[in-house]
Amino acid sequence: MKRRQFLQTAGAGLAAGAVASPAIAQSNPEIKWRLTSSFPKSLDTIYGGAEVFAKQLAEMTDGKFQVQVFAAGELVPGLQALDAVSAGTVEMCHTVAYYYVGKDPTFAIASAVPFGLNARMQNSWMFQGGGAELFNDFFKKYNVHALPAGNTGCQMGGWFRKEIKSTADLQGLKMRIAGIAGQVVSKLGVVPQQIAGGDIYPALEKGTIDAAEWVGPYDDEKLGFAKVAQYYYYPGWWEGGPMVHNMINLEQWNKLPKSYQAAVINASTYANTWMAARYDMQNPTALKRLVGAGVQLRPYPQDVMEACYKAAGEIYAEIGAKNEDFKKIIQAMQAYRNDQYLWWQVAEYTYDNFMIRARARG
Incomplete structure (x- = not known):
């Protein structure tokens, strides 16, 4: 060319x-x-x-x-x-x-x-x-x-006006808690309330509710829950x-x-x-600020965790008996979870557990 x-x-x-x-x-x-x-x-x-x-x-x-x-x-x-x-x-x-x-x-x-x-x-x-x-x-x-x-990520277990020492302390307690978790705690005597995030603080302040869960330290601090409830529990077993x-x-x-x-x-x-x-x-520094300001950080008692775990299984069986969609998907999720924890207990949990203990030792 x-x-x-x-x-x-x-x-x-x-x-x-x-x-x-x-x-x-x-x-x-x-x-x-x-x-x-x-x-x-x-x-x-x-x-x-x-x-x-x-x-x-x-x-x-x-x-x-x-x-x-x-x-x-x-x-x-x-x-x-x-x-x-x-x-x-x-x-x-x-x-x-x-x-x-x-x-x-x-x-x-x-x-x-x-x-x-x-x-x-x-x-x-x-x-x-x-x-x-x-x-x-x-x-x-x-x-x-x-x-x-x-x-x-895994959420906190909520803010309470009084200390929870056993399942007996849950009887009659009015708590803002969303979703199926509300049905679970109702089996333990809690009266669940579904309230939008922006309305939780005034409900706690006025005593309309006795306890509330939201997200975690960063958001909870911004919403001011520490001003109206002293005890802060963990973990949020309903929102892993x-x-x-x-x-x-x-x-x-x-x-x-x-x-x-x-x-x-x-x-x-x-x-x-x-x-x-x-x-x-954001959560680590927010948690340190809350504890430094006098918030009482508490783990849920073991009997509360065990009772809630048992109640959750009962709720899933009850819902699944009437709802095929729920039954199919909850079983798929549980099967996936069980395989995942088989792996996590070998590597992830072992590593995290060692590092947490190493941090505590300084």
Whole structure:
């Protein structure tokens, strides 16, 4: 090929490419969605997960896919986020599935159930063990598609006005506790109350409730619970690794281009990792501040733990006898948990136990 002919051909190719690039860019539509959170802005980590997601999504799509985040109560109450998405009032929400056990107790397993999975196990089950597929098959009934988008790690066991020395001290106690855990403690005489996060402090202050669980030291400190309850118990056996989800209207999800679905998945996964890491960073110093200010840190008595474990098994059997979805998924979760703990007792627990003792020795 002669030099002049080559340059003319190459120039034509470059011109064609210059025309093609905008055409490719134009194939990605501009989309604006609204996301309603189940959490107030003051809880900057659990609420912040939604903002982190929206920021990542916008950056991954060159600003073409924008999600506006609204705090609980700005569009709908926090505990009605799923209803708004299911009905198509908003395109998506950032919420915790166990808030919706009134619709079906199966929802709780997607986030956390008593004596369930820890945070790493929950991620493993959802991303690699078939958990996400099980739940999205179930969530179709409610016109939503769910993606993991946060985890608090193992939570604390709650704030109490009086010391809990045995199961006898639980009789008649009014406690803010969400999901199936409320049914478990009711077998021990507790009167469970489901109250949104922003309403817990005034309920404790006024004596409407005697105890409350929320998340962990960082969030609990921000909400001021130490001012109205002295005893802080651990562990939160009902939330060993509670997962937060992005729940998306199924019709809106199905309409997205595949590239945008991939971007939503990846931005959600980033938020999932971000939230867990941030709580792990924030909780130790918050706990030290709380104890330094006079909070009485207490482990649950062994008889309380054993009684709750037994009651949880009874609850699962009772629900499973009437609900096939719950039975199928709880059994899948328990089988996964048992295999996971076979591994954890060999390596993870042995290592952590040694390091905790080494730290105590200085």
